[in-house]
Amino acid sequence: xxxxxxxxxxxxxxxxxxxxxxxxxxxxxxxxxxxxxxxxxxxxxxxxxxxxxxxxxxxxxxxxxxxxxxxxxxxxxxxxxxxxxxxxxxxxxxxxxxxxxxxxxxxxxxxxxxxxxxxxxxxxxxxxxxxxxxxxxxxxxxxxxxxxxxxxxxxxxxxxxxxxxxxxxxxxxxxxxxxxxxxxxxxxxxxxxxxxxxxxxxxxxxxxxxxxxxxxxxxxxxxxxxxxxxxxxxxxxxxxxxxxxxxxxxx
Amino acid sequence: xxxxxxxxxxxxxxxxxxxxxxxxxxxxxxxxxxxxxxxxxxxxxxxxxxxxxxxxxxxxxxxxxxxxxxxxxxxxxxxxxxxxxxxxxxxxxxxxxxxxxxxxxxxxxxxxxxxxxxxxxxxxxxxxxxxxxxxxxxxxxxxxxxxxxxxxxxxxxxxxxxxxxxxxxxxxxxxxxxxxxxxxxxxxxxxxxxxxxxxxxxxxxxxxxxxxxxxxxxxxxxxxxxxxxxxxxxx
Ligand SMILES: Nc1ncnc2c1ncn2[C@@H]1O[C@H](COP(=O)(O)OP(=O)(O)OP(=O)(O)O)[C@@H](O)[C@H]1O
Ligand SMILES: [Mg+2]
Numbered sequence: 001x002x003x004x005x006x007x008x009x010x011x012x013x014x015x016x017x018x019x020x021x022x023x024x025x026x027x028x029x030x031x032x033x034x035x036x037x038x039x040x041x042x043x044x045x046x047x048x049x050x051x052x053x054x055x056x057x058x059x060x061x062x063x064x065x066x067x068x069x070x071x072x073x074x075x076x077x078x079x080x081x082x083x084x085x086x087x088x089x090x091x092x093x094x095x096x097x098x099x100x101x102x103x104x105x106x107x108x109x110x111x112x113x114x115x116x117x118x119x120x121x122x123x124x125x126x127x128x129x130x131x132x133x134x135x136x137x138x139x140x141x142x143x144x145x146x147x148x149x150x151x152x153x154x155x156x157x158x159x160x161x162x163x164x165x166x167x168x169x170x171x172x173x174x175x176x177x178x179x180x181x182x183x184x185x186x187x188x189x190x191x192x193x194x195x196x197x198x199x200x201x202x203x204x205x206x207x208x209x210x211x212x213x214x215x216x217x218x219x220x221x222x223x224x225x226x227x228x229x230x231x232x233x234x235x236x237x238x239x240x241x242x243x244x245x246x247x248x249x250x251x
Numbered sequence: 252x253x254x255x256x257x258x259x260x261x262x263x264x265x266x267x268x269x270x271x272x273x274x275x276x277x278x279x280x281x282x283x284x285x286x287x288x289x290x291x292x293x294x295x296x297x298x299x300x301x302x303x304x305x306x307x308x309x310x311x312x313x314x315x316x317x318x319x320x321x322x323x324x325x326x327x328x329x330x331x332x333x334x335x336x337x338x339x340x341x342x343x344x345x346x347x348x349x350x351x352x353x354x355x356x357x358x359x360x361x362x363x364x365x366x367x368x369x370x371x372x373x374x375x376x377x378x379x380x381x382x383x384x385x386x387x388x389x390x391x392x393x394x395x396x397x398x399x400x401x402x403x404x405x406x407x408x409x410x411x412x413x414x415x416x417x418x419x420x421x422x423x424x425x426x427x428x429x430x431x432x433x434x435x436x437x438x439x440x441x442x443x444x445x446x447x448x449x450x451x452x453x454x455x456x457x458x459x460x461x462x463x464x465x466x467x468x469x470x471x472x473x474x475x476x477x478x479x480x481x482x483x484x485x486x
Contacts, residue, residue, distance in 0.1 A: 050360060074365065077362065078362070080361070084357070084358055086354065
């Protein structure tokens with residue numbers, strides 16, 4: 001269970017998060033929508049402690065993340081997979097070694113044979129051919145880097161997964177594959193996920209609930225139907241283009 | 252703060268030790284050529300200038316001690332330190348700065364892994380291990396070239412040179428050289444690591460961090476050089 005309670009965060013005088021209240025239940029997939037630059041990435045970086053709130057609290061499984069010690073924080077982070085918006089791969093290592101670093105259990109990490117099979121599995125899960133493992137990150141396309149980043153995030157069998165725009169920049173087929181992967185991880189492994197996205201229809205498909213971040217606060221949380229039926233100006237404006245398509249599909 | 256973190260990371264030797272070996276190779280082996288080259292010229296020039304200034308006014312064997320002491324006490328460690336501030340310092344600051352601004356350090360942390368034991372300790376320990384070794388080699392090279400230069404310009408005999416070299420030499424002089432080297436090794440690794448680690452704001456930020464790291468390390472070397480001379484050498 002992830003809970004954000006009145007989280008404030010500003011960079012200099014620029015207020016990014018202005019009292020965010022938001023919670024995700026165990027086993028649930030929540031999509032986080034919002035215009036570019038509203039602080040979606042900033043928000044999910046609070047969950048694994050990469051950023052600390054100026055005010056408010058972030059709880060994961062009841063433990064307050066900002067006040068955790070070094071070791072406890074490291075232990076918590078091994079339970080939370082984080083797929084960076086740009087991949088953030090270690091560029092001095094091959095793709096396979098990148099994914100291997102995601103294996104959090106020390107005994108498994110040292111077991112070469114296990115690592116090799118796990119790396120191959122993860123590559124397959126993100127729909128990449130096995131020989132990509134030998135390449136260096138600089139040799140990959142943007143979309144491939146993003147998928148390797150996701151493979152690295154899932155390699156350690158995390159209980160929580162935070163995806164930062166997993167489908168943006170991907171072609172429709174791979175975007176669908178990614179949505180399918182998120183759904184599969186949820187159903188088979190009961191992973192709790194937060195999916196940051198611009199892709200309204202994609203997120204309606206994968207998510208149990210959808211949240212809209214606007215002007216530093218969560219403007220609306222609800223199911224896809226709630227969103228389609230919403231009267232709120234801001235919500236409608238954000239969904240406008242996609243709602244027309246969705247309504248046409250329903251009709 | 253950083254130093255505290257470094258000490259806390261030491262028990263995780265299984266992580267930093269293997270990476271240290273790679274860093275040692277690139278730091279030590281990679282810097283060997285330029286360090287020896289500079290030491291060779293420093294030794295030769297010291298000898299030639301001393302020969303120009305002092306011939307006729309002092310006995311020849313003094314040349315031996317002059318060249319030896321200048322190289323071991325000052326030029327060997329300081330020149331090597333300054334070169335490495337450029338070579339290792341710029342490299343460390345740029346590497347870590349780039350990793351910071353491309354979120355690679357955040358990514359490492361998000362995997363529950365410690366940047367201190369994965370990135371900082373291997374670099375710093377490699378520096379501490381390799382810089383004294385490089386300084387000793389530089390001392391040796393400087394002496395050799397200094398001796399050859401004196402010999403060719405003044406025709407000093409080998410016996411006179413080595414008599415002079417030993418006349419004022421104390422074993423402590425060598426230790427002094429190594430202590431300086433160790434201190435400079437700490438400076439050229441810790442300072443750039445810290446500056447790179449805390450870099451921000453894209454390519455320009457990395458550039459700024461790199462320059463700042465090299466300048467800060469060089470200045471600190473000169474300051475430490477003075478302080479060590481004052482504190483360690485009996486006057
Ligand atoms: N390290 C930082 N220092 C200063 N400002 C920052 C920093 N990180 C983020 N910001 C600011 O916070 C705001 C939100 O950034 P964030 O990356 O969370 O946006 P986002 O919602 O993820 O956008 P996108 O959809 O384009 O990824 C931006 O206006 C940005 O300027
Ligand atoms: Mg973002």
